[in-house]
Amino acid sequence: MKILLTGANGLLGQKLVALLAQQPAVEVVATGRGASRLAAWHPDLRFVALDVTDGPRVHQVLAQERPTHVVHTAAMTNVDECELNQAACWLQNVTAVAHLAATCAALGIHLTHLSTDFIFDGSAGPLAEDAEPAPISHYGASKLAAERLVQGTAGLRWAIARTVLVYGVLRGGGRTNLVLWVRDSLRAGKAIQVVDDQWRTPTLAEDLAQGCWLLARHNARGIYHISGEEVLTPYGMALRVADYFGLDQALIERVDARTFSQPARRPARTGFLVGKARAELGYRPRSFEEGIALVAAQQDA
Numbered sequence: 001m002k003i004l005l006t007g008a009n010g011l012l013g014q015k016l017v018a019l020l021a022q023q024p025a026v027e028v029v030a031t032g033r034g035a036s037r038l039a040a041w042h043p044d045l046r047f048v049a050l051d052v053t054d055g056p057r058v059h060q061v062l063a064q065e066r067p068t069h070v071v072h073t074a075a076m077t078n079v080d081e082c083e084l085n086q087a088a089c090w091l092q093n094v095t096a097v098a099h100l101a102a103t104c105a106a107l108g109i110h111l112t113h114l115s116t117d118f119i120f121d122g123s124a125g126p127l128a129e130d131a132e133p134a135p136i137s138h139y140g141a142s143k144l145a146a147e148r149l150v151q152g153t154a155g156l157r158w159a160i161a162r163t164v165l166v167y168g169v170l171r172g173g174g175r176t177n178l179v180l181w182v183r184d185s186l187r188a189g190k191a192i193q194v195v196d197d198q199w200r201t202p203t204l205a206e207d208l209a210q211g212c213w214l215l216a217r218h219n220a221r222g223i224y225h226i227s228g229e230e231v232l233t234p235y236g237m238a239l240r241v242a243d244y245f246g247l248d249q250a251l252i253e254r255v256d257a258r259t260f261s262q263p264a265r266r267p268a269r270t271g272f273l274v275g276k277a278r279a280e281l282g283y284r285p286r287s288f289e290e291g292i293a294l295v296a297a298q299q300d301a
């Protein structure tokens with residue numbers, strides 16, 4: 001197998017690089033916007049600059065590299081930024097997917113595409129793969145449009161991995177995540193307000209990477225929910241993080257989502273049922289406790 005990753009500098013991309021480096025039978029090509037931020041940790045990694053919004057370049061790189069599989073992790077993931085800059089969001093989350101899907105179909109490459117719980121309206125959860133999407137933000141709408149584009153590309157062999165609130169240690173800077181934000185705020189003695197009326201199944205980035213690897217290895221076809229299994233609110237997660245790291249829980253103020261005036265709406269209740277991935281792929285996510293322990297171990301390393 002030869003697997004090409006998009007967005008390799010991002011959180012999921014980094015975990016996929018680390019996981020696939022341990023598979024002797026897999027050749028990895030990491031790609032990302034601009035230079036590699038992984039060279040210090042993976043000096044032998046093959047890295048090719050690829051902005052996925054550049055259609056001719058997408059075709060050029062895939063035609064040159066001829067991977068058997070692409071895992072498309074790159075996206076505009078700042079949900080508020082997507083609401084405020086809708087054209088940029090569409091370009092990165094939809095137009096780019098059109099380039100990749102068409103090229104993968106033409107070259108016979110299996111595509112694993114990443115999607116999100118934010119395609120749902122938050123009225124019910126945890127959700128199975130056949131739940132009806134109804135996005136309430138521009139980010140969610142763009143990710144749903146991308147799913148439909150993948151599904152509608154003639155001749156494409158595809159899998160869609162949908163996931164939920166991903167956390168883990170990121171090297172070299174980038175988008176933070178709930179576990180690191182809570183830990184670092186409390187360590188700095190900073191009070192935080194955390195919502196207790198949103199429900200999620202938080203996902204350890206390493207587990208998501210494992211799920212993507214399983215999808216590619218099985219040449220899976222169709223939609224798979226790949227997340228953690230415990231339904232928690234961000235407030236509940238914050239308390240557990242504080243507890244694990246021995247930090248002051250009194251700094252965590254329990255609030256409603258209405259307390260925040262964010263540009264983009266968030267679905268209240270999501271979270272995923274992962275039974276399909278468990279049964280068909282052998283996917284086994286870690287508990288939230290185990291996930292925090294892994295984060296702690298990596299920070300100490």
Ligand SMILES: NC(=O)C1=CN([C@@H]2O[C@H](COP(=O)(O)OP(=O)(O)OC[C@H]3O[C@@H](n4cnc5c(N)ncnc54)[C@H](OP(=O)(O)O)[C@@H]3O)[C@@H](O)[C@H]2O)C=CC1
Nearest residue numbers: 007009010011012033051052074075077114116163165166
């Ligand atoms: N994080 C989460 O909580 C969730 C994520 N997802 C989905 O999972 C996927 C992976 O997310 P995650 O790794 O956490 O996100 P990150 O934001 O950590 O990583 C995304 C990466 O995509 C790169 N990127 C953005 N635009 C382009 C472009 N035009 N060309 C090439 N690379 C680009 C970014 O580059 P740069 O570093 O230069 O900015 C970044 O490295 C995404 O598709 C996301 O929608 C779904 C649900 C939850």
Ligand SMILES: Cc1cn([C@H]2C[C@H](O)[C@@H](COP(=O)(O)OP(=O)(O)O[C@H]3O[C@@H](C)C(=O)[C@@H](O)[C@H]3O)O2)c(=O)[nH]c1=O
Nearest residue numbers: 077079116117118163164165166178193194195198234
């Ligand atoms: C910043 C902040 C967040 N939160 C909560 C709300 C939210 O549920 C959670 C994470 O907030 P963020 O704004 O970091 O992330 P957010 O944009 O809500 O996270 C999303 O990212 C995209 C990419 C996805 O696809 C989704 O699955 C989802 O996890 O933390 C607070 O309670 N207080 C705060 O001050």
